[in-house]
Amino acid sequence: MNDMTPIQTTLKDWETDQEVRWCPGCGDYAILKAVQRTLPMVGADPKNTVFVSGIGCSSRFPYYVESYGFHTIHGRAPAVATGIKLANPELDVWIVTGDGDGMSIGGNHTMHVLRRNLDCQILLFNNEIYGLTKGQYSPTSRVGTPSPTSPIGSVDRPASPCAFALGAGARFVARGYDVSKDLPDVLKAAYAHKGAAFLEIFQNCIVYNKDRFDDFTAKAVASDMQIVCQDGEPLLFAMKTKGLSLDLETLSLKVVDVGDGDWRAAGVAVHNVRNRGLAHMLVEMPFGPFPMALGVIYDDPAPTFESAVVAERASLTAGKSADLSKLLGKGQTWTVD
Amino acid sequence: MATLAGDHDTDASAVETSPVEAVVVRFAGDSGDGMQLTGGQFTLSTALAGNDLATFPDFPAEIRAPQGTLFGVSAFQINFGSQEITTAGDAPDVLVAMNPAALKVNVGALKPGGLVIADTGEFNKRNLEKAKYAENPLEDGSLAKWDVLAFDISALTLEAVKPFGLGNKEALRCKNMWTLGLALWMFDRDRRPLVDWLHAKFAHAPVLAEANIAALNAGHAYGETAELTGPLRKLHIDPVPTEPGLYRTVTGAEAVSLGLVAGAQLAGLEMFFGGYPITPASAVLHHLVKMKEFGVTTFQAEDEIAAICAAIGASYAGHLGVTSSSGPGIALKGEAMGLAIMTELPLVIVNSQRGGPSTGLPTKTEQSDLYQAVYGRNGDAPLPVIAARSPADAFECAIEACRIATQFMTPVILLTDGYIANASEPWKVPDPGGFTPFPVEFLTETNNPEGKPLPFRRDRRGVRPWIRPGTPGLMHRIGGIEKAVDTGNIDYAPDVHQAQTDARKAKVDAVAGAVPPQEVALGAASGRLAVVGWGSTFGPIHQAVRRARRKGLDVSHIHVRHIWPLPLNLGGLLAGFEQVVVPEMNTGQFKTVLRDHFLIDAVPLSKTSGQPFAIAEIEAAIATFFDAVPGNEGGEVSVNETQLPAPEIERP
Numbered sequence: 001m002n003d004m005t006p007i008q009t010t011l012k013d014w015e016t017d018q019e020v021r022w023c024p025g026c027g028d029y030a031i032l033k034a035v036q037r038t039l040p041m042v043g044a045d046p047k048n049t050v051f052v053s054g055i056g057c058s059s060r061f062p063y064y065v066e067s068y069g070f071h072t073i074h075g076r077a078p079a080v081a082t083g084i085k086l087a088n089p090e091l092d093v094w095i096v097t098g099d100g101d102g103m104s105i106g107g108n109h110t111m112h113v114l115r116r117n118l119d120c121q122i123l124l125f126n127n128e129i130y131g132l133t134k135g136q137y138s139p140t141s142r143v144g145t146p147s148p149t150s151p152i153g154s155v156d157r158p159a160s161p162c163a164f165a166l167g168a169g170a171r172f173v174a175r176g177y178d179v180s181k182d183l184p185d186v187l188k189a190a191y192a193h194k195g196a197a198f199l200e201i202f203q204n205c206i207v208y209n210k211d212r213f214d215d216f217t218a219k220a221v222a223s224d225m226q227i228v229c230q231d232g233e234p235l236l237f238a239m240k241t242k243g244l245s246l247d248l249e250t251l252s253l254k255v256v257d258v259g260d261g262d263w264r265a266a267g268v269a270v271h272n273v274r275n276r277g278l279a280h281m282l283v284e285m286p287f288g289p290f291p292m293a294l295g296v297i298y299d300d301p302a303p304t305f306e307s308a309v310v311a312e313r314a315s316l317t318a319g320k321s322a323d324l325s326k327l328l329g330k331g332q333t334w335t336v337d
Numbered sequence: 338m339a340t341l342a343g344d345h346d347t348d349a350s351a352v353e354t355s356p357v358e359a360v361v362v363r364f365a366g367d368s369g370d371g372m373q374l375t376g377g378q379f380t381l382s383t384a385l386a387g388n389d390l391a392t393f394p395d396f397p398a399e400i401r402a403p404q405g406t407l408f409g410v411s412a413f414q415i416n417f418g419s420q421e422i423t424t425a426g427d428a429p430d431v432l433v434a435m436n437p438a439a440l441k442v443n444v445g446a447l448k449p450g451g452l453v454i455a456d457t458g459e460f461n462k463r464n465l466e467k468a469k470y471a472e473n474p475l476e477d478g479s480l481a482k483w484d485v486l487a488f489d490i491s492a493l494t495l496e497a498v499k500p501f502g503l504g505n506k507e508a509l510r511c512k513n514m515w516t517l518g519l520a521l522w523m524f525d526r527d528r529r530p531l532v533d534w535l536h537a538k539f540a541h542a543p544v545l546a547e548a549n550i551a552a553l554n555a556g557h558a559y560g561e562t563a564e565l566t567g568p569l570r571k572l573h574i575d576p577v578p579t580e581p582g583l584y585r586t587v588t589g590a591e592a593v594s595l596g597l598v599a600g601a602q603l604a605g606l607e608m609f610f611g612g613y614p615i616t617p618a619s620a621v622l623h624h625l626v627k628m629k630e631f632g633v634t635t636f637q638a639e640d641e642i643a644a645i646c647a648a649i650g651a652s653y654a655g656h657l658g659v660t661s662s663s664g665p666g667i668a669l670k671g672e673a674m675g676l677a678i679m680t681e682l683p684l685v686i687v688n689s690q691r692g693g694p695s696t697g698l699p700t701k702t703e704q705s706d707l708y709q710a711v712y713g714r715n716g717d718a719p720l721p722v723i724a725a726r727s728p729a730d731a732f733e734c735a736i737e738a739c740r741i742a743t744q745f746m747t748p749v750i751l752l753t754d755g756y757i758a759n760a761s762e763p764w765k766v767p768d769p770g771g772f773t774p775f776p777v778e779f780l781t782e783t784n785n786p787e788g789k790p791l792p793f794r795r796d797r798r799g800v801r802p803w804i805r806p807g808t809p810g811l812m813h814r815i816g817g818i819e820k821a822v823d824t825g826n827i828d829y830a831p832d833v834h835q836a837q838t839d840a841r842k843a844k845v846d847a848v849a850g851a852v853p854p855q856e857v858a859l860g861a862a863s864g865r866l867a868v869v870g871w872g873s874t875f876g877p878i879h880q881a882v883r884r885a886r887r888k889g890l891d892v893s894h895i896h897v898r899h900i901w902p903l904p905l906n907l908g909g910l911l912a913g914f915e916q917v918v919v920p921e922m923n924t925g926q927f928k929t930v931l932r933d934h935f936l937i938d939a940v941p942l943s944k945t946s947g948q949p950f951a952i953a954e955i956e957a958a959i960a961t962f963f964d965a966v967p968g969n970e971g972g973e974v975s976v977n978e979t980q981l982p983a984p985e986i987e988r989p
Contacts, residue, residue, distance in 0.1 A: 048807055
């Protein structure tokens with residue numbers, strides 16, 4: 001995000017004249033709309049906004065947003081974005097990536113952009129599959145995922161993007177999913193965070209991994225299997241009949257029943273977005289026995305990389321003038337008459 | 338003075354260099370003995386004495402190899418004289434050997450009758466064993482063909498620094514200054530600048546400064562004494578007549594950094610440098626970090642790929658993006674170079690070449706990345722390639738790279754090598770007022786009368802506009818995927834890819850029209866034989882051709898800076914010679930490019946020992962083209978194995 005004066009725009013202002021080329025029914029459409037709806041709400045300025053992407057279905061995103069955009073190469077969007085932001089810290093930089101792009105081929109850059117805390121929003125569309133290359137299992141695919149490269153099911157253990165992000169030192173970690181009505185709120189929070197904001201968005205690949213997230217996004221189970229984290233609010237789900245509590249014996253989370261709406265009596269923990277330990281526990285909860293943690297899981301700003309680079313330069317150059325002639329003649333010199 | 342450009346009329350100055358006019362000294366010791374520092378300071382005193390010079394640092398890849406071992410030997414060679422010097426010299430006249438290993442590795446290169454100065458204090462049983470000497474070479478007569486001056490430098494140093502109460506280890510560290518003191522006496526040098534330098538270096542610990550100065554003075558005094566009894570003689574080398582002006586010494590890495598800063602200034606841009614540590618390219622990043630007042634942002638990236646990608650991002654945002662590496666790192670950057678070519682963004686990529694493939698020879702020099710630079714990317718991915726011929730030339734080449742990159746919206750590769758990066762030579766400090774600026778103009782208003790900007794509408798030179806994010810009304814998208822003409826929208830229709838491939842090629846080809854015509858560095862513009870070189874082989878080729886011409890051979894030296902696209906007149910120029918030979922430190926890469934382009938029978942002269950060419954090697958190769966020359970049997974030219982030591986080293 002940046003501190004410029006809010007600009008008045010509408011959703012239409014953020015649409016390009018390009019025909020969207022995702023498969024009909026793809027979750028990416030919903031994410032695009034959520035972003036285009038959010039940008040006017042946060043007062044973003046198209047001329048100062050840059051969407052940077054890598055390669056994959058998700059990475060076509062910049063072509064559909066009427067701002068500056070750079071569709072780079074596989075996995076390298078965070079590195080390109082770092083150069084953009086360092087060259088012009090005034091720009092609002094969004095990185096759009098996927099589970100293959102951001103967790104596999106570009107995992108290294110994802111780690112470093114997070115630990116450096118570059119001020120940007122990182123939207124990782126997780127569909128647990130390689131879509132654009134026609135359906136191979138990805139680093140987030142669950143064990144046993146059948147695919148053209150894993151005919152009897154994948155054997156690799158998957159990575160958890162949010163746990164990875166926290167491990168890399170991220171100061172903002174959130175989760176949402178493509179058709180969630182809460183997605184714009186999470187996007188707004190990511191935008192408001194100064195520093196690298198990591199947002200994992202579960203996205204339905206209707207061709208190669210259809211309805212993969214139904215076990216927590218389907219209407220029938222959504223309430224029981226989602227917990228939407230809100231700062232200062234108790235960690236309740238299943239129509240507030242259940243909550244998350246800290247088991248003091250094992251120092252881990254447990255699900256407790258909440259009788260009569262008295263969550264305090266049930267020992268339900270209150271969410272605190274600045275509690276890093278809690279964030280680790282929320283993203284590591286095994287799905288099934290626990291619900292899927294969504295919303296803003298962690299949000300505790302720290303100094304940003306670009307501001308540190310600017311400050312470092314200021315301190316290194318204090319009192320120095322850019323005199324080329326002096327620079328060239330530096331060191332021990334001699335004169336020939 | 339090593340002003341390396343232009344057409345020298347050397348026949349007028351064709352005087353055989355006598356030993357007193359030029360001397361080659363090689364300092365060799367353990368990698369912890371401070372030989373590079375000794376060499377560096379000796380270089381400076383040489384420059385201050387007004388001699389022309391060229392240096393060759395030769396050090397192991399290990400930072401602190403086990404003491405006393407053959408593979409831990411670090412050496413620094415300097416050639417200096419009262420005439421123009423363009424190479425570090427073939428065979429040393431003087432070898433300073435700080436231990437048995439240094440002697441063993443280097444003595445084979447010494448000229449017969451040359452002088453060995455050895456520290457007997459280090460020639461103990463243990464060190465002799467480590468150097469794999471069965472007998473002490475200082476005593477067994479095996480050094481008979483050289484003059485040997487062996488004495489206990491260690492003990493003399495300890496004696497000299499005794500008053501300062503240093504520990505034994507610290508006291509022995511002053512040995513290199515003692516040796517330098519002796520060398521300064523030998524060549525009639527002023528000690529003052531060294532004394533000043535030591536005071537500045539040890540400002541935090543004055544006692545160390547005093548101890549080192551005492552060692553320096555003791556070494557100097559020893560020369561006076563030794564002259565009376567031994568083989569040591571004082572030599573005075575006259576200053577070389579040079580163009581008046583302000584001079585300094587410069588290494589290639591410094592010159593590249595200064596040239597990049599100057600280039601960005603001339604373009605009116607801030608510079609963004611993305612780098613990742615790698616030998617021998619890291620020095621460029623080290624230098625640029627200290628030049629941030631010139632609008633330089635440096636970024637030490639997580640890997641080579643991030644380094645170039647960040648530079649591309651910065652170029653997109655309106656800075657001059659620069660990245661630098663050596664062969665292995667350049668290989669990693671290959672895909673991103675394609676992105677810069679495809680999105681047509683300016684970018685300078687500096688490759689300090691080293692021996693390859695793979696990790697190869699990290700600290701040794703080679704020119705084997707030419708194919709990689711010219712051809713090494715997926716797809717039809719042309720980009721301009723420039724090669725620097727010497728440390729000082731690297732300055733101009735870096736400016737040239739910035740100019741082409743920004744004027745043609747293209748990545749440009751600047752090739753140097755380990756030799757150029759580390760070697761130093763005197764440099765006449767240029768006046769920035771004499772540089773021609775090439776200011777960049779960003780697009781600030783739409784270039785389309787019908788509204789939306791056309792980021793890929795080309796001007797008459799085939800160059801697209803540079804549009805910075807943040808510019809109102811010019812929002813657009815770029816990417817590595819094939820794009821429509823003008824709009825840049827995704828389009829990979831057959832005719833579109835054909836048109837854009839042609840346009841990208843035509844744009845880079847057009848660079849040839851914007852660079853100076855190829856000149857002949859030495860000799861006539863047509864004739865019997867052209868020796869065509871590129872990069873750091875300039876020095877040995879130039880001297881070899883000069884010597885051959887002195888013998889009356891019809892041979893010319895042509896040195897190519899613009900490797901891709903080749904200068905427009907080069908084909909015609911080469912056609913004027915009956916034969917063309919191409920010496921290069923690879924297996925014949927530029928030779929192949931020349932053959933391909935001009936259908937000429939260019940003959941390779943290859944060397945891949947990790948050491949620069951000796952003048953004698955190229956001279957011998959030239960002779961094979963002239964039947965009348967005695968002892969000229971033709972055929973393949975073998976590398977002179979003794980010119981600079983590259984012994985087979987056994988790892989423990």
